[in-house]
Amino acid sequence: MSEDYRGIFTDGLWRNNVVFAQMLALCPLMAVTTTATNGLGMGLATTGVLLTSNIVIASCRDLISQEVRIPVFVLLIAALVSLADMAINAWLHELYKVLGLFIPLIVVNCAVLGRAEVFASKRPVFASAVDGLAMGLGYTAALMLLGGCREILGSATLFAHASLLLGDGFAFLETTLIPKYKGFLLMLLPPGGFLVLGFLLAGKRAAERRWERRAMGRDKTKTGVQQSPSAA
Amino acid sequence: MSLFPTSAPHAHAPDSVPRLMGLVLLAVAPATLYGIVLFGWPALNLLLVTILACLLCEAVCLRLAGHAVRPFLLDGSALLTGVLLALSLPPWAPWWIGAVGGFFAIVIGKQVFGGIGQNIFNPAMLARVALLVSFPVEMTLWLEPRPLFSSHAPGFLESLTITLGGISDIDAVSGATILGHIRTELGMARELGQILPGHYQAGTAALGWTGGSLGETADLLVLLGGLWLLWRRVMTWHVPVALLATVLVLAGGFHGLNPERFASPAVHLLSGSLMLGAFFIATDPVTSPTTKLGQLIFGAGCGALVYIIRTWGGYPEGVAFAVVLMNAATPLIDHYVRPRIYGRTWRGQSRPVPERAKRPPVGSGEAE
Numbered sequence: 001m002s003e004d005y006r007g008i009f010t011d012g013l014w015r016n017n018v019v020f021a022q023m024l025a026l027c028p029l030m031a032v033t034t035t036a037t038n039g040l041g042m043g044l045a046t047t048g049v050l051l052t053s054n055i056v057i058a059s060c061r062d063l064i065s066q067e068v069r070i071p072v073f074v075l076l077i078a079a080l081v082s083l084a085d086m087a088i089n090a091w092l093h094e095l096y097k098v099l100g101l102f103i104p105l106i107v108v109n110c111a112v113l114g115r116a117e118v119f120a121s122k123r124p125v126f127a128s129a130v131d132g133l134a135m136g137l138g139y140t141a142a143l144m145l146l147g148g149c150r151e152i153l154g155s156a157t158l159f160a161h162a163s164l165l166l167g168d169g170f171a172f173l174e175t176t177l178i179p180k181y182k183g184f185l186l187m188l189l190p191p192g193g194f195l196v197l198g199f200l201l202a203g204k205r206a207a208e209r210r211w212e213r214r215a216m217g218r219d220k221t222k223t224g225v226q227q228s229p230s231a232a
Numbered sequence: 233m234s235l236f237p238t239s240a241p242h243a244h245a246p247d248s249v250p251r252l253m254g255l256v257l258l259a260v261a262p263a264t265l266y267g268i269v270l271f272g273w274p275a276l277n278l279l280l281v282t283i284l285a286c287l288l289c290e291a292v293c294l295r296l297a298g299h300a301v302r303p304f305l306l307d308g309s310a311l312l313t314g315v316l317l318a319l320s321l322p323p324w325a326p327w328w329i330g331a332v333g334g335f336f337a338i339v340i341g342k343q344v345f346g347g348i349g350q351n352i353f354n355p356a357m358l359a360r361v362a363l364l365v366s367f368p369v370e371m372t373l374w375l376e377p378r379p380l381f382s383s384h385a386p387g388f389l390e391s392l393t394i395t396l397g398g399i400s401d402i403d404a405v406s407g408a409t410i411l412g413h414i415r416t417e418l419g420m421a422r423e424l425g426q427i428l429p430g431h432y433q434a435g436t437a438a439l440g441w442t443g444g445s446l447g448e449t450a451d452l453l454v455l456l457g458g459l460w461l462l463w464r465r466v467m468t469w470h471v472p473v474a475l476l477a478t479v480l481v482l483a484g485g486f487h488g489l490n491p492e493r494f495a496s497p498a499v500h501l502l503s504g505s506l507m508l509g510a511f512f513i514a515t516d517p518v519t520s521p522t523t524k525l526g527q528l529i530f531g532a533g534c535g536a537l538v539y540i541i542r543t544w545g546g547y548p549e550g551v552a553f554a555v556v557l558m559n560a561a562t563p564l565i566d567h568y569v570r571p572r573i574y575g576r577t578w579r580g581q582s583r584p585v586p587e588r589a590k591r592p593p594v595g596s597g598e599a600e
Contacts, residue, residue, distance in 0.1 A: 186366040195340065
């Protein structure tokens with residue numbers, strides 16, 4: 001059975017996006033995304049865990065019996081998260097200080113266990129790796145989008161402290177949009193996260209509906225073109 | 233929550249949404265005009281900006297949702313929301329406070345839930361709470377009164393710079409409201425006997441000659457407007473009376489216990505936005521309970537929360553928070569306090585038929 005890698009990628013990035021379609025992993029989403037930089041850091045950490053956990057679980061999926069699969073998955077994920085936690089603490093200490101508690105909490109991130117259960121426990125290793133990468137990138141994109149919106153509205157900057165967290169090479173990302181901005185505190189508090197998420201979700205639905213309508217219109221014209229010669 | 237379809241008999245009345253909104257706008261007009269006169273051109277600018285923002289957001293939302301724009305836009309509900317929101321803002325607030333407030337009130341407070349009659353929270357108060365949490369500096373900038381055309385009032389052109397660019401010299405014009413003053417001074421362990429003289433006279437407070445939001449200072453005018461609405465039967469007495477009575481009882485009780493720590497009922501009733509809230513905000517038919525008993529509970533809850541927030545809470549004034557919190561409790565109140573079904577007891581069993589109403593069955597008439 002050949003895998004539809006393109007389909008897996010569009011699933012992860014758009015159609016079945018962790019945040020915008022599955023509505024999973026909202027707790028770290030609300031807590032971390034006060035800036036786009038934090039969103040990027042958290043997203044990359046989760047992507048790393050998703051990728052490795054999908055690979056590990058897919059490669060030992062035949063060894064795990066059906067009855068105890070959930071505890072085994074949790075154990076494997078917990079081990080991987082501990083590794084990620086220590087790695088970030090060692091090499092990206094600034095990021096570690098900001099994300100703090102939320103990195104160990106990737107263990108209970110329902111998106112990771114969800115992919116293990118739905119995808120990696122049933123599919124071959126390479127396809128699972130692609131799925132983990134796609135889901136992780138989709139999650140990262142969602143975190144960055146939400147973080148960027150909240151950051152722009154809340155403090156009129158974008159990617160603030162990027163150089164501090166990701167290294168001096170990323171200093172070019174830091175932008176201040178309005179120099180003397182007074183700050184919109186509500187957007188940086190959890191209600192702002194929910195509001196922005198709600199509007200982004202509504203936007204995604206509206207865009208999908210519009211594309212659907214356009215695709216249907218195209219189909220109609222196509223069938224119309226095909227029918228006209230036969231009628232003649 | 234009283235827009236649910238009810239069973240027969242359907243009473244016909246000339247009430248319609250535009251008519252009700254028009255009556256409420258008329259009732260709130262004296263206090264609005266007084267506020268504009270008291271605080272000058274910047275207050276008028278703010279009022280216009282807020283109303284414009286509300287109408288614009290309403291039109292865009294209706295269009296996006298695919299509703300007819302004209303009839304809903306002209307029913308006056310967005311206009312009334314804009315006016316009530318502006319009345320609860322600091323009179324010299326910059327234009328973007330009004331604009332952001334209008335967006336919050338109409339888009340997040342009302343249209344997201346499905347438009348008129350569907351909202352859970354009072355749109356104007358939701359917007360005020362959001363603004364207060366987001367912009368604490370701008371939202372607590374109170375002015376001493378400086379009436380229109382008086383010597384130290386800003387001219388029209390100067391007012392435009394205030395509205396568009398903010399107040400240049402904040403310390404020169406601002407002062408504390410009486411509730412804010414009491415809170416600060418009590419925090420410094422002073423007693424009310426020392427705080428109030430020189431800062432507070434019940435007479436001027438009732439006439440509205442004091443610092444505060446655009447339309448909340450003129451308590452007597454607000455009260456008159458509210459009474460007129462009661463007389464026109466636009467609303468019933470239950471919510472305002474329960475609200476004011478609860479504040480009166482709580483304030484009276486605590487003041488009686490320790491007059492140096494707790495302000496007197498007169499201070500509580502005649503300051504802040506209590507009157508405005510009691511008559512124009514809490515009585516919103518969409519976000520308050522349906523039944524009379526429910527409205528009494530709702531009003532009393534609002535009053536108790538206002539007093540608790542004012543006395544022990546983090547903010548000097550709590551009407552907006554109290555109303556929004558009780559709005560959240562309205563579905564619960566409506567769930568437990570239901571009207572009695574006609575012909576049944578409160579528990580739902582059918583009532584015993586009274587003796588004189590019993591008729592002999594058809595066919596065994598008196599002719600036999």
